[in-house]
Amino acid sequence: MVKRVKGEAALRIFRRYVPRLRWCPVCGAPVLGRERCPRCGSRTVEVKMAPPGDARPAWPKERRELYEAAKREHGKEAAKRLLGSPSSFALFNPVQGVDAAYEVLVDGHTVGLFFYEPLEDRWRFRPDRVGAEILANEELGTVVETRARLRSGAVLREGLRGEKPGPGNFVVLVGRGPSYGVGRVLEDGAIRVVKAWARNRRIEWRHNPRPLSLDEAVEVNREWLEELEEEATTWLQETIRIHGFWAVSAVSGGKDSTVAASIAMRAGVEHSYSIDTGIEHPESLETIDKIVRALGFTHHEASPGSEAFWRAARLYGPPARDYRWCTKYLKMSVLPRVFSEFPRDKRILVVTGQRGAESTQRALSPRLAESGTAARGRHYVALPIQRWSSLEVYLYIHYRRLPLHPLYLEGFDRIGCYMCPVSRLAEFKIVKKRHPDLWEKWTSFLRSYARRRDLPSEWITLGLWRWRFSYPS
Ligand code: SF4
Ligand SMILES: [Zn+2]
Incomplete structure (x- = not known):
């Protein structure tokens, strides 16, 4: 059993296990693993991100929302300077937040934070480090000056120069030192410093966001992707051969399992399986079908049935992040049914798409291990893409033209x-829009549960049902 690791120890693990991303300032493209750009030969620079640093491309719809949020909050000129246009290439690095939150990486720099504000039901953009310094030095957006040296958490009331927007809005701050920061305007007009830092002399101001298609990003990194594929396929082939495994690929419709399945197919694996919990996104079932057909697997499927979840939920209440009865009840319970279709005289190897960047626990998982959930000594789990980053996964999917979950x-x-409790409210909003009938079925269950227990309406609207025993800080 792997111990849960937090804080500095977690950072050290991620630094060791999660691949670093680099950037070619000349091509304006992400570069995987190379100190020199494979396209133009220029020296690449490391992209600095909050750990684990598992950035992914921002998709067109998100880029439009990002641009609109930046424009609304900081003006058109500021949005243009930091983000280019809604079609400029950007990476999102998921970070901790009240709900969905991303570091926005444009032209290899962290220009801001894009996050969903549940209380206001909208996406917001807050400049950060490089973005804030660009705006401050070029006097774009809302810049407020103070004679004080900036400190995170401080409240500034006096000696402020510059126009302030209304309460709740963000401003860029310039203080003594010079020090830079971002602040939030309070109800009484004072400014709380959200974040502050000393001037970063090493920033290059040649910030030039521009469009870059996934085709181009793949082209720059083609060799790297081929090497990754080759390494993972050879490792899996050898693992199967040396141990005499009978292998099967677990397909969920998710991006990581899709890539692992593609590697498995290349390594000669012919079978796949999936579990339909009965409360899947309809798109997941369609995507699984497409993947299985594209890779030519013989597919095995099991399901506890469409009523199993609802029967159990009436008994146990809604599943929660700290009360995930659903995984055992809907997935583990039907695994034996799928496994009964596999050869009984062989050791079974399940190929999955688990990656180290997902958590410290996963970063420390061995690439080949005995399964903790199935028959001991007979079932094993292989993680061919354990060291891959999110960006590598997405570029590989594009490179191999694999189906991507919409x-x-x-x-x-x-x-x-x-309605997975691990989801964020921003994601529930998408489900509600795409499948109002499914969402209504779930919220009507929550409403009747809340009525019987006299729970406030926020328990539903703010998704507080996602925690059973204790809420996060
Ligand atoms: S944890 Fe989420 S994905 Fe897993 S079974 Fe529960 S609801 Fe489904
Ligand atoms: Zn280049």
Whole structure:
């Protein structure tokens, strides 16, 4: 059993195991693993991100929302300077937030934070580090000056120069030192410093966001993707050969399992399986079907049935992040049914798309291990893409023209069941719009549960049902 690791120790693990991303300032393209750009030969620079640093492309719909949010909050000129246009290439690095939140990486720099504000039901953009310094130095957007040295958490009331927007809005701050920061305007007109830092002398101001298609990004990184594929396929082939495994690929419709399935197919694996929990996104079932057909697997499927979840939910209440009865009840319970279709005289190897960047626990998982959930000594799990980054996964999917679950393009980072408690409110909003009937079925269950227990309406509207025992800070 792997221990849960937090804080500095977690950072050290991610630094060791999660691949670093680089950037070619000349091509304006992400470069995987190379110190020199494979296209133009220029020296590449490391992209600095919050750990684990598992950035992915921002999709067209998200880029439009990002641009609109930046324009609304900081003006058109500021949005243009930091983001280029809604079609300029950007990467989103998922970070901790109240709900969905991303570091926005444009032209290899962190220009801001794009996050969903549940209380206001809207996406917001807050400049950060490079973005804020660009706006401050070029006097774009709302810049407020103070004679004080900026400190995170401080409240500034006096000696402020510059026009302030209304309460709740963000401003860029310039203080003594010089120090830079971003602040939020409070109800009484004072400004709370959200974040502050000393001037970053090493920033290059040649910030030039521009469009870059996924085709071009793949082209720049083609060799790297081929090497990754080759390494993973050879490792899997050898693992199967040496241990004499009978292998099967677990397909969920998610991006990581799709890539692992493609590697499995190349390594000679002929079978796949999936579990339909009965509360899947309809798009997941369609995507699984497409993947299985594209890769030519013999597919095995099991399901506890469409009523199983609802029967159990009436008994146990809604599943929660700290009360995931659903995984055991809907998935583990039907696994034996699928496995009964596999050869009984062989050791079974399940190929999955688990990646180290997902959590410290996963970063420390061995690439080949005995399964903790199935028959001991007979079932094993292989992780061919354990060290791949999110960007490598997406570029590989594009490179091999594999089916991509449509919900990623809408803004999902992880695909589970349609009302999975691990989801963010921003994702529920998408489900509600795409499948109002499914969403109504779930919320009517929540409403009747809340009525019986006298729970406030926020328990539903703010998705507080996603925690059973304790809420996060
Ligand atoms: S994906 Fe979410 S809702 Fe579905 S079984 Fe897993 S934890 Fe439960
Ligand atoms: Zn280049």
